[in-house]
Amino acid sequence: MNTVKEIEAKNDINLSEPFVCEAPNDMKKPESWTDNIKYLIVGILFGIVFVKAEIISWFRIQEMFRLQSFHMYGVIGSAVVVGMISVFLIKRFNIKTISGEKVEFHSKKFQKGQVYGGLIFGLGWAITGACPGPIFAQIGSGYVVVIATLLSAIAGTWTYGLLKGRLPN
Template identity: 55%
Template sequence: MKGLKFILAGILFGIVMSKSEAISWFRIQEMFRFQSFHMYGIIGTAVVLGAIAVYLIKKYKLRDFQGNPIVFTPKEMSVPRYIIGGTIFGLGWALTGACPGPMFVNIGFSYWAIFVAIGGAIAGTYMYGVLRDKLPH
């Protein structure tokens, strides 16, 4: 029963992703071709809500489920790191028509071809682990 809240959060996430059409490869292609504001609106809303959530977490010094304080550690801004990583992520997103979260929602809709994208994501994550010490951080 401990994991029930996470299952419910996942179900809610899947419903929001499907109802907002964020799992649609067509909507993602529209975004990368600058043909529609739809996905930019979804992403912009997520950024604003995330900023509000972080503000509230910091202001009220909220704690996680185990009672530990939630701490945000600043990262060093490394421009090449973000350009290279963002380019790889964006290319994968554009080529597959799926980003990591909605990929799993697509499984729920029986879009079995998404397993190719998931396999690529897993392989990319593995390669990052192998090459991590050689990459700019």
């Protein structure tokens, strides 16, 4: 069994320092566990929309990667446009959260590792027919084989966390 000091030396990290997220949540008011019910409801509704729009369809995803159909590009493009309009409206009218807090946007600096990560993500998406959003809708729809994709995504996230300090920026 490795000691904390051995793990720190091996991975060039300091586990005693607090983790600082590069995409912080500026929420000031803590939410109780019952407040999370609204996220559960929105998640279930979102999953139903994913199923009805065929976003979770492995066939639709393969069509997209083979450049045979506009369906998924239309869905993704629509989501980007809705997101852009939403951010514009939030900034323009200083829209606050449900709990009345100001929404803050943080600028992010480009890193070449984002290109590598995007390529790995896209490759995994093309091979498995699932990206992180629809994985749960696929499992909920009875595609239990996607549990292997979920476990692989969790393992990939864990591996990234372990190796982050040694990866290119």
